[in-house]
Amino acid sequence: MARHDAAVGRYVYLTINDVEYRVYYESNGTGIPLICQHTAGAHGFQWRHLLEDPDVTRDYRVIAWDLPFHGKSLPPIGDAHWTKPYNLTRDFFLKFITGFAKALELDKPVFIGCSMGGQVAVDLAAHHPDEFRAVIGVEASLNSPGYYLDQFYHPRISNEAKPATMYGLCAPTSPEPNIRETIFGYSQGAPMVFKGDLYYYSVEYDATPYVDSIDTTRCPLYLLTGEYDFATGPEDTRRLAERIKGSKFIEMKDNGHFPMSENPRKFREYLLPILQEIAAG
Amino acid sequence: MAYFNQQAFMDAVNRDGEFLISARFLDGSMKLHFDEDALMLHFREGRLTRIDRPSMFETATVVIKGPAASWREFLQPVPRPFFHDMFAAIVRRAFEWSGDAETFFAYYGAFRRMFQLMREHATNQE
Numbered sequence A: 001m002a003r004h005d006a007a008v009g010r011y012v013y014l015t016i017n018d019v020e021y022r023v024y025y026e027s028n029g030t031g032i033p034l035i036c037q038h039t040a041g042a043h044g045f046q047w048r049h050l051l052e053d054p055d056v057t058r059d060y061r062v063i064a065w066d067l068p069f070h071g072k073s074l075p076p077i078g079d080a081h082w083t084k085p086y087n088l089t090r091d092f093f094l095k096f097i098t099g100f101a102k103a104l105e106l107d108k109p110v111f112i113g114c115s116m117g118g119q120v121a122v123d124l125a126a127h128h129p130d131e132f133r134a135v136i137g138v139e140a141s142l143n144s145p146g147y148y149l150d151q152f153y154h155p156r157i158s159n160e161a162k163p164a165t166m167y168g169l170c171a172p173t174s175p176e177p178n179i180r181e182t183i184f185g186y187s188q189g190a191p192m193v194f195k196g197d198l199y200y201y202s203v204e205y206d207a208t209p210y211v212d213s214i215d216t217t218r219c220p221l222y223l224l225t226g227e228y229d230f231a232t233g234p235e236d237t238r239r240l241a242e243r244i245k246g247s248k249f250i251e252m253k254d255n256g257h258f259p260m261s262e263n264p265r266k267f268r269e270y271l272l273p274i275l276q277e278i279a280a281g
Numbered sequence B: 001m002a003y004f005n006q007q008a009f010m011d012a013v014n015r016d017g018e019f020l021i022s023a024r025f026l027d028g029s030m031k032l033h034f035d036e037d038a039l040m041l042h043f044r045e046g047r048l049t050r051i052d053r054p055s056m057f058e059t060a061t062v063v064i065k066g067p068a069a070s071w072r073e074f075l076q077p078v079p080r081p082f083f084h085d086m087f088a089a090i091v092r093r094a095f096e097w098s099g100d101a102e103t104f105f106a107y108y109g110a111f112r113r114m115f116q117l118m119r120e121h122a123t124n125q126e
Helices: A044-051 A090-103 A118-125 A161-167 A176-188 A193-204 A233-244 A264-277 B006-013 B017-022 B069-073 B085-090 B101-106 B109-122
Strands: A008-016 A019-028 A034-039 A058-066 A110-114 A133-140 A221-226 A250-251 B027-034 B039-046 B045-053 B062-066 B096-099
Touching: A008 A090, A008 B039, A019 A090, A034 A044, A034 A090, A034 A118, A034 A264, A044 A058, A044 A176, A044 A264, A058 A193, A090 A133, A090 A193, A110 A264, A118 A133, A118 A193, A118 A221, A118 A233, A133 A264, A161 A176, A161 B101, A161 B109, A221 A233, A221 A264, A221 B096, A233 A250, A250 A264, A264 B085, B006 B017, B017 B109, B062 B069, B069 B085, B085 B109, B096 B101, B101 B109
Parallel strands: A034 A058, A034 A110, A110 A133, A133 A221, A221 A250, B027 B062
Antiparallel strands: A008 A019, A019 A058, B027 B039, B039 B045, B062 B096
């Protein structure tokens, strides 16, 4: 009898701004939907440990997708995407997440996202507070300028450069095999995708003008950041948390920018109490 | 200047599988500034062939500058946050880099591994 993981993969069709996308996602568990957003230039593999964690899937239906252009979600057939630069916009990102939840008829899901997913957690809390039971921003901040860099998409620099620089975003105390798996994901992306995702992360995203309007009584907001994350350090998330009344911030020891994949055992120590608190209502 | 054991470091670099893969085709040099002191690392066909003190006007493909205090933090066995990786430390302004951007980024994987080996052969871990 072959050994299988419990997560099962499927494709769903979503139409966003008149373009149809075939979107891959994996899911496991029953209960409250917990939808998971990967980091820039990566794909849903980063959540595989959460998808297989019985202490999570007992109460949560965990769903992790690959954004279009990432992983197994190919670029759309009905759009000449090769004729224009790939840039992830806030408009598309928010429509994708809310559209995905609607398409799967998810009842007030919990959203968790890391890095650009952490930033979009803040955007969801600000712009779609009533559609989510709670949001969890991992490695989130008020803004993150300065990372929309040409070296991340340059014909003379190969896809080896991305994993090499991502290595330094991991904690030196994270398990080496997990770090290697995390950065391997960065060698898999199509050449333009990482930089294009950073358009949202580093150019469009800036919560400063509206952060004070976030109402955590409508949408509870949790913030988790790894101590070794040099892109969005704990002090950056603390500054964000200080602006949002009722938000809860925890600095994670022995973790960097990719806690769910670089040190999943340590990450769950911080995440499980949050998920229990949300489930308890 | 004895931040690391130079011979042991060079031997380790040239027998390290990860470095040898990621440094393939690398020709060039890296100058490391430790306060007022400097070392030049010479690479040829993906190997670290020589370490010496550069002359005053000798240029390098890539230059990394940092104060002694930054190097001491960087070379700790388990460095504190933002000293754990050269790219991280540069972003956080503990070090400065200059030189050829293509070489620096294309070979960052090799340089990253090299610095990890330098840490393993550090001599100033007081």
